[in-house]
Amino acid sequence: MSDDDKRLAAEAAVEEVRDGMLVGLGTGSTAAHAITAIGRRAAEGLRIRAVATSLASAEQARGLGIEVLDFASVAAVDLTIDGADEIDRHLLAVKGAGGAMLREKAVAAASARMIVIADGSKRVERIGSAKLPVEVLPFARASVLARLGALFDSVERRDGGDYRTDNGNLVADCTGWRGADPQALAVMLQAIPAVVGHGLFLDEVDAAYIAANGVVTRLERGDASG
Ligand code: 5RP
Secondary structure, eight states, rough: OHHHHHHHHHHHHHTOOTTTTTEEEEOOOHHHHHHHHHHHHHTTOOOOOOEEHHHHHHHHHHHHHOOOOOGGGOEEEEEEEEOOSOOOOOEEEEOOSSHHHHHHHHHHTEEEEEEEEEEEBBBSSSOSSSSSEEEOOGGHHHHHHHHHHHHHEEEEEEEGTTOOTTTTTTEEEEEEEETTHHHHHHHHHHHHHEEESSSSEEEEOOEEEEEEEEEEEEEEEOOOOO
């Protein structure tokens, strides 16, 4: 994993930001590089407004002079740039190591285009090795964890149960999908009422910029065959 590669991927993606756009700002160390690059372009005169997928990203962006709107009042976003924990050639991704997957998915779903940025360590043949974060309503903790236990080999409450998302919910980090394919797993997770979000991004990602050893590769949805 290289911070230079994260920055290169982020800067390549930020080239897609155009004057007048409403931009979705992702969360995490790679997205932070994108916010820095957008801030730099804004300081040079690019007129953009933004929505943020986490309180931390909103704070970083405002600190750079970027206007950050309340997403509650935004119907559509032009372009979102965000990190990922795993991404494959079909642009299926796992997100949420930073705990922001619910807001990230809401912003991605409202976006005309969503770009993942990552260093080469995130590129995988097939998603499913990284921990899959599941956001859980604390009210229903025990019953949801029991149901997740039937779907995964291991279910760990993040920070021993002390972790809370920006939405006030807890996160279960789940490993070992027991052979479920991602689409089937997403359906099963969504069928648990007090699961309020999860890190499977199966339809949202339109493109990815992945940097490895200083070389940036762009993947577009539909490019991969087979
Ligand atoms: C946060 C995320 C992040 O985008 C993802 O975890 C990648 O983070 P990083 O760029 O720090 O490796 O999904 O919820």
